[in-house]
Amino acid sequence: MKKPGNEFGMSSKTHDVESEELSSSEEDESEIERELAEVTFEDLQKAKSNGSLTVFKKPDQEKKGGRANKNRPTEVSCKKPVSRFREVVQVPKKVVRDPRFESLCGNLDVEGFRKRYDFLFKNNLPAEKEELKKQLKKSNDPKVIDQLKERISWIEKQTKFESTKQTDAAILAEHKKKEREAAKQGKRPFYLKKSEIRKQRLTEKYNKLKASGKLESFIEKRRRKNAAKDHRYMPYRRSANSEQQS
Known part of the structure; x- marks a missing residue:
């Protein structure tokens, strides 16, 4: 007769073996899925057309820019996000020209x-x-x-x-x-100098006013204008009432 203890021991061992096999099979499936995820769509199509479902993983290497054939479009990774603003139609750039500083417009x-x-x-x-x-x-x-x-x-x-x-x-x-x-x-x-030009201008103005007889009226008008300017900055005298209140 077999001992009951041995039966439970054997069943526990077989259960452990089965669990290890299941975990190893799951790891293999996940490894295969990772390999298939890195395989290009072109290689998958070739494998299906040849009838062989085995696809070998290519060694990891840096992808170089360019194309394998000039008639093929350039492969772009789908993991890189596309910019939101793309230049669909190339618009000519507006060039602002100032005619004062452009040789095309000639000299002023x-x-x-x-x-x-x-x-x-x-x-x-x-x-x-x-x-x-x-x-x-x-x-x-x-x-x-x-x-x-x-x-x-x-x-x-x-x-x-x-x-x-x-x-x-x-x-x-x-x-x-x-x-x-x-x-x-x-x-x-x-x-x-500019100061000399201003002096000559004032001299000419003085001679013209003197010749036309308007020099006296011009001087009187200028005197009133200057007096009004000075009057604004002169202090006012306090009245007697304000002095008594203070």
Whole structure:
């Protein structure tokens, strides 16, 4: 007769052997799945067409860029994420050009530009100023009146600035002409500073006002303007009531 203890021992041993075989088979299946996951789709198709289901794992090696055949498309890994923004249509890049610093546009002729657009400061802006003054007298809307005054002030500044530039340009041109004649005689050229140009401009203005008889009125107007500026910064005298309260 067989002892019951031996039967339980044999059954436990067989159970351990079966569990080890199952675990080894599961490991083999997982290993096969890992190998098949790394096999390319092209190799699987070749194995099926040949009738052999055995696919050998290729040794791990770094994939080099390029194509095996020039007629094949380049293989790209599906593990790399595709960028969200792709350049589907190549748009030509906009190139911003500044004509002041472009050799293609030529050199700026300041005198020629001033002569060609001189009609704006001599005819158009003065005519617009007179029209705006007429509208200012007829208008009763405060907003419209403020807009008209701002536009008139802007026109006056532009015309005054342009006249100053023209005067400075004339002074500089006359000085250059004299210096060219002096250079022909062997003298060293003298270049005018901005302060010298301003002095000559004020001298010319003074001579014109004196010749026209408007010098006294101009000086009186300038004196009142300077007095108003000084009056703003002068301290006020305290009244007697305020001194007694303090």
